[in-house]
Amino acid sequence: MTPPIISLRHVTKSYATGAPGRGSANVALDAVELDIPRGDIFGIIGASGAGKSTLVRLINLLERPDSGAIRVNGRDSGTVTGGELLKLRREIGMVFQHFNLLSARTVAENVAFPLRLAGVRDKTQIAARVSELLGRVGLSDHASKYPRQLSGGQKQRVGIARALACRPPILLCDEATSALDPETTRSVLGLLRELNRELGLTVVLITHEMDVVRQICHRVAVLDHGRIAETGAVEDVFLHPRHPATRVLVREAFGETLVHDRLGASGHVVRLTFLGAATYSPILSHLAREQGVEFTLLGGKLGTIRDEPFAQLNVAFTGGDQRAALARLKAAGISVETLTEPAGGIPQQPLREFADVV
Amino acid sequence: MSFDRIDWVQIGYAALDTLAMLGGALFFTVLFGLPLGVLLFLTGRGQLLQQGAVYAGLSFVLNILRSVPFIILLIVLMPVTTLITGTSLGVRGVIPPLVVGTTAFFARLVETALREVDRGVIDASRAMGGTTGQIVFHALLPEALPGILAGVTVTAIVLVDYTAMSGAIGGGGIGDLAIRYGYQRFQTEVMIVTVLLLVILVQLLQAGGNRLVQHFSRK
Numbered sequence: 001m002t003p004p005i006i007s008l009r010h011v012t013k014s015y016a017t018g019a020p021g022r023g024s025a026n027v028a029l030d031a032v033e034l035d036i037p038r039g040d041i042f043g044i045i046g047a048s049g050a051g052k053s054t055l056v057r058l059i060n061l062l063e064r065p066d067s068g069a070i071r072v073n074g075r076d077s078g079t080v081t082g083g084e085l086l087k088l089r090r091e092i093g094m095v096f097q098h099f100n101l102l103s104a105r106t107v108a109e110n111v112a113f114p115l116r117l118a119g120v121r122d123k124t125q126i127a128a129r130v131s132e133l134l135g136r137v138g139l140s141d142h143a144s145k146y147p148r149q150l151s152g153g154q155k156q157r158v159g160i161a162r163a164l165a166c167r168p169p170i171l172l173c174d175e176a177t178s179a180l181d182p183e184t185t186r187s188v189l190g191l192l193r194e195l196n197r198e199l200g201l202t203v204v205l206i207t208h209e210m211d212v213v214r215q216i217c218h219r220v221a222v223l224d225h226g227r228i229a230e231t232g233a234v235e236d237v238f239l240h241p242r243h244p245a246t247r248v249l250v251r252e253a254f255g256e257t258l259v260h261d262r263l264g265a266s267g268h269v270v271r272l273t274f275l276g277a278a279t280y281s282p283i284l285s286h287l288a289r290e291q292g293v294e295f296t297l298l299g300g301k302l303g304t305i306r307d308e309p310f311a312q313l314n315v316a317f318t319g320g321d322q323r324a325a326l327a328r329l330k331a332a333g334i335s336v337e338t339l340t341e342p343a344g345g346i347p348q349q350p351l352r353e354f355a356d357v358v
Numbered sequence: 359m360s361f362d363r364i365d366w367v368q369i370g371y372a373a374l375d376t377l378a379m380l381g382g383a384l385f386f387t388v389l390f391g392l393p394l395g396v397l398l399f400l401t402g403r404g405q406l407l408q409q410g411a412v413y414a415g416l417s418f419v420l421n422i423l424r425s426v427p428f429i430i431l432l433i434v435l436m437p438v439t440t441l442i443t444g445t446s447l448g449v450r451g452v453i454p455p456l457v458v459g460t461t462a463f464f465a466r467l468v469e470t471a472l473r474e475v476d477r478g479v480i481d482a483s484r485a486m487g488g489t490t491g492q493i494v495f496h497a498l499l500p501e502a503l504p505g506i507l508a509g510v511t512v513t514a515i516v517l518v519d520y521t522a523m524s525g526a527i528g529g530g531g532i533g534d535l536a537i538r539y540g541y542q543r544f545q546t547e548v549m550i551v552t553v554l555l556l557v558i559l560v561q562l563l564q565a566g567g568n569r570l571v572q573h574f575s576r577k
Contacts, residue, residue, distance in 0.1 A: 060485045086487035094485040100478035103576045104500045114486040116496065146576045166486075 003074070004035040005170060005202050006059060011068035013054055028054040030226040032068070038169075041196050041203040043213035043234065045249055046223030052206050055223065056174045059204065061089050073169055090118060093163030097175035099155040101147040107158050108134070108143040114165040133161040137191060153184035160191060170202045171195065177212055189216045210253035214238055214305050222246045235305050239273050239312055240335075254301045267318040269298065269340040270326075272311075278333050279309040287328065292320030314339065361547050369535065369548075373555060376531035378449045379521045383456035384514050391461040391513075392506070394420070395468020396494060402469070406480070406490050423462035428520050431459050432527050452529035456520050464513045471505030472498055504575045511567025515560050522556065532556060 011032045014025040029051045036042045046052050057063040058070060061077050070077045073091050080088050101110050111130045120126055134140045137157040147155055156176060163171055173192065177185040193216045195201045205217060213220050213234060220238075221231040224245035230237060241247045274281075279302075287293045300313035317325065329336050398416055401409040426434070435455045436446045443450040475498055483493045499506070522533025532552045540549025 062481065062484055086489065089485055090487040092485070094482060096478055096482060098476075098478050100476065100482035102479060102497060102501060103476075104503060104574070105576075113483075113496070117483065117486050117488040117492050148577055162486075 002038050004071075005038040005073055006034070006036040006204070007071045008032050008034040008058075009069045009071075011058065011065045011070060013058060013063070013065050015054075027226055029058070029065070032223075032226070032228055034221055034228060034231070036202065036204060037219070038202055039196070039200050040218045041193065041205065041216050043205045043207065043217035043220035044223060045207055045210060045213050045220055047208060047245070047249070049225075050223040050245075051226040052208070052223060053174075054226075056172065056206055060092050060094055060172055061085060090114070090166045091168050091170060093160075093166070093168040093171045095156070095159050095163050095171065095173040095176040097178050099147070099152075099159045099179075101155060101158055101162070103147055106144050106146055107139060107150070110147065110158055111161045111165055114162060118166055129165065133164055136164075136195075137161045151184075152180050153188060156180060156184075156188050157191065160188075160195075164195070164199075164201075168201075170204065172204045172206070174206050175208070176205070178207065178209070185212070186215070192216060208249075210238070210249045214253065214303070216306060218306075222249065235275060235308075235310070238305060239275070239310065254303075267296075267316045268322055268338070268342045269314060269316045271300075271337045271339055272313050272315055272329060273335040273337075274309075274311040274313075275305075275333075275335075276308050276310075279311045281332065283329065283332055283334070284315070287320075287325045291322070291325040291328070293322055293325045294318045294320065361551075363545065364547055364551060369532070369551060369555070372530065372532045372535045372552075375449050376518070376521050376533070376559070379452055379456065379524070379529065379531055380514065380517050382449070382453045383460065383517050383521075384510070386453065386457040387460045387464050387513060387517070388510060390457065391464030392468055394461065394465035396472065396498075398465055398469040399472040399498075400490070400494070402473075406484075406493065420462040420465055423458060424466075428455075428459045429523055429526065431455050432524055432529075447528045448530050452521065452524040452527075456517060456524065459520055460513050460517055463516065464509060467509030467512065468502075468506055471502040471509055474505050475501045504571045504577075507567060507570045507574060511563060511571070514563045514567070518556060518560055518563070 011029055011034075012027070013029045014027040017026045032051075032055070034044075044052065044055060054063075058065055059072070061070075061072070064078070072088060075088055077085075077088065102113060105113065108127075108130050111133050112126050115126050115129060131140065131143070134143055137160055139154060139157050139161065142150065142154065147158065150158065159176070160171075171192070176192075177188050180188060189212065192203050192205070196203050196216075203216075205212060207213060217234050219232065220234050222229040222237065222243060222245055224243065229243035229245045230241070237246060238250060241250050284295055288295060294317070296316040296318070298314040298316055300311065302309075302311045304310065326336055394416070398413065398420070399405060400407040401413040401416070403410070403413070423431075432452070432455045435458060439446045439451055439454045442454050445451045479497055479501055480493060483497045488497070521529065521531050522536065525531055525534030525537050528534070532555055536549055536552040539545045540552060
C-alpha cells in the first residue's frame with residue numbers, strides 16, 4: 001500500500017480562552033491520528049465545535065499543532081519554513097464554504113490568481129490554463145463576469161477551478177457545499193467525484209452533513225470533541241455506527257428509524273443490512289415461502305452510498321424455521337443483528353414436523 | 359451690497375491657490391497615509407503581521423495628531439514647514455501642516471476600509487501560498503479600493519475645510535479671501551461668493567468620489 005498522502009500523528013492543538021495569560025486553554029484537537037490515503041475521497045465529519053475548522057487550518061498549514069506531526073505529500077510540515085512552506089501550501093487546493101473569491105476580479109482573474117501568486121508571468125500560459133480550468137468546471141462562458149453576477153453553485157465552481165490552478169494533488173474542501181441548495185450540492189459533489197476519478201485527485205471533504213459523505217466519500221473519519229471517534233469505510237460507518245456521535249450524525253441524515261419496542265412488536269426482531277446487489281434480491285419472500293417465516297417490517301432506510309444501493313430494515317420474524325432463515329440471510333451476504341430475542345429462544349423447525357421426519 | 363466691487367481675477371487666483379493646496383496636500387496625504395493605514399491594519403490584532411506594540415505605538419501617535427486642533431497645528435508646525443519648504447506662507451507653506459493634519463485621519467480610514475475586506479479572502483490567499491506582500495497588493499488593496507476611494511473623498515473635503523482655515527495664517531486661497539475681505543472688511547458679497555465656491559467645490563468632490571467608488575464596486 002502506498003503511504004497516505006496526509007497523515008496526522010498524535011496532533012494536539014489548543015487555543016487560549018479568556019484574557020491573555022489568565023484564561024484557560026481550550027483544547028480544540030486532542031491526540032488526533034488520521035491517515036488519508038492517496039486518491040481517496042475522504043470525509044471528515046463532525047458537529048459544530050468538534051474541531052473541524054482547526055483541523056482544516058492545520059492540514060492546509062495555516063497553523064501549526066502544539067504537538068504531534070503532520071505529513072503532507074511526503075513532507076513533514078513541522079520542518080518546512082519560509083518559501084518551502086508556501087510551496088507546500090500550493091500542493092493543497094482549498095475550496096471554501098463562502099467561496100472567498102476576489103469580488104474586484106473577474107472569474108478568469110480569480111482562477112489566474114493562484115498562478116500569479118506562484119510567480120507565473122507568462123500571460124499566454126496563464127490564459128491557456130484558465131480556459132482549460134473553466135472548461136472543466138463548465139464555466140467557459142462566464143470568464144469575464146464578476147463573482148457577484150454568478151449563482152452560488154457557479155461561484156463554488158470558480159472556487160474549485162481556482163483551487164486546481166496550480167495542479168495540487170490534494171483538494172481540501174471546507175464545508176464546500178454547506179451554503180448551497182440540495183440540487184446544486186449534488187452537482188458540485190458530482191464535479192468533485194469526476195475530478196477525483198479523472199485526475200486522481202485526493203479530495204478531503206470537511207462537513208457536518210452525513211448526506212454529503214454518503215454521496216461521494218470512500219472513507220470517513222468522525223470528529224467528536226476534538227477526537228477521532230471512529231474512522232473507516234463509509235459503508236461500515238454509515239450502516240454500523242459504533243460511536244454515539246456517529247449515530248447522531250446518521251440519524252440527522254436519515255431521520256429517526258422506527259423504534260421496534262415502542263410498537264409492541266413481538267417475536268424476534270433483527271436488523272438486516274443489504275448492500276449492493278443483495279438489495280435487489282427478493283430474499284425475504286423466499287424465507288416466507290420456504291422457511292415458513294413470517295415477517296413484519298418495523299422500519300428502516302433505503303438509499304445509496306455513492307452509487308451503491310443499500311437497505312437497512314428492522315424486521316420482526318415470527319414462526320417457521322428462523323435459524324435456517326438467519327443462516328440463509330448470512331449466506332447471502334446480508335448482515336444480521338439481533339435487536340430483540342423472543343422469549344424462549346429462536347424457534348427452529350416446529351416439533352411436529354421434526355417428529356414426522358423421525 | 360453690490361457685486362460690482364468684486365475683483366473676479368483675484369477670486370480666480372484664490373480659487374487656483376485652493377485647488378493647488380488641495381491637490382498637493384491630498385497627494386502627500388495619500389502617499390503617507392496609505393502605507394500607514396496598511397501598516398496599522400496588518401499589525402492589528404489577529405492580522406497578518408500582528409504586532410501589539412507597533413500597533414499601539416502607531417495608534418497613539420495618530421490619535422495625538424488627530425486630537426490637536428488644526429489651527430493649533432498650523433502654528434506649531436511653522437518652524438518645521440519653514441525647514442521643509444523654505445516658507446510658512448502661501449500654498450507651499452500650508453501643504454505640510456495640511457498633510458500632517460489629514461494623514462492620521464486618512465490612515466484610519468484606510469485601516470477601516472481594509473477591515474471591511476472579507477477575512478476569507480485573506481485566508482484563501484494565504485492557503486494559496488501568497489506572501490504578505492502579495493496578499494496586500496493583489497488581494498487586500500484591490501478588494502478595499504472602493505472603501506479607500508471613499509476615504510480619499512472624505513479626506514479631500516476635510517482638506518477643503520482646512521485650506522479655508524489656513525487662510526487665517528496667510529495660506530492664501532478662497533478661505534483667505536473670505537476672512538480678509540468678507541469678514542475683516544465687511545464685504546459680505548465676497549463672503550457669499552467664496553462660500554458659494556466652496557460649496558460647489560465640495561459638491562463636485564463628493565459627486566466625483568461617489569462615481570469613482572461606484573465604478574470600482576463589484577460587490
